[in-house]
Amino acid sequence: MPTRRPSTNLDPEPASTTPARGRSGSEQAEDGGGRTLRRGLQLLDAVLAADREGLRVVDLCRIAQLERATVHRLIATLVESGYVAQRGRFRYVAGQRLAALALNDAAPNLAARLRPVLERVSTACGDAAFAIVREGAASRCIARHVGTHPIQILVIQVGTRQPLGVGAAGLALLSALPDDQVKAAIAANATSLPRYRGMTPERMALLVQATRERGWSVIGNHATDGVLAVGMAVHNAEGEPSAAISVASTLERMPRERQQLIARLMRDALAALLPAGV
Known part of the structure; x- marks a missing residue:
């Protein structure tokens, strides 16, 4: 006697592939x-x-x-x-595609809130400051402020997109993400990283580890030759990384002591102007 299949309230796949009468x-x-x-x-x-x-x-x-x-x-x-x-x-x-759509909607508001932070940091150190958001495995610049020093390193413009991590702000934001998202972003950019002066997925992973240990990012000679930049992630009210800021200058103008100074300037500006996050 044939066995009857138990009834279920789940919606199964169609059992028959025979076309209904009168339908193509x-x-x-x-x-x-x-x-x-x-x-x-x-x-x-x-x-x-x-x-x-x-x-x-x-x-x-x-x-x-x-x-x-x-x-x-x-x-x-x-x-x-x-x-x-x-x-x-x-x-x-x-997933990342939905996160990118959400950030696109929020970017104008994020830019407006981060501009005073960039102005404060740039005025204090004299160099150009930048703000970026994440778009999947990429970063996009949403704001910048030009400093007062005679030589300004304007490495990116508002709207510039590049692989997440090759710039200081992008590296800071990448490092603030959960491990699975870091691995996914690095894997997604694996073929494009070598175009940034020999960057590799392995080196990017080491930079992420160093950034997490330090609390802020530093990277040089990858996005732009002869330039070094310092970056820091910016969190929202829930403590999630939503953006990042950076300051860029020439290698000669960025010894270790000044890197640490700029990191303090960024941390102080965020604490003073965005104490509850963006």
């Missing part, structure tokens, strides 16, 4: 594509509504009322496209 194959394909898209968006909505710890596959199955195989297939596509990221071995959170 293309219409059937369009219906299937629409159903897949709705299911994928349903999973994305669930991930976005979750807390920062993310959701497990079993959670997504329960929320979306889908079978495990379907969830695995859809979530793999969302991860591959950058809309969802894996946290640890079993949980899923919003």
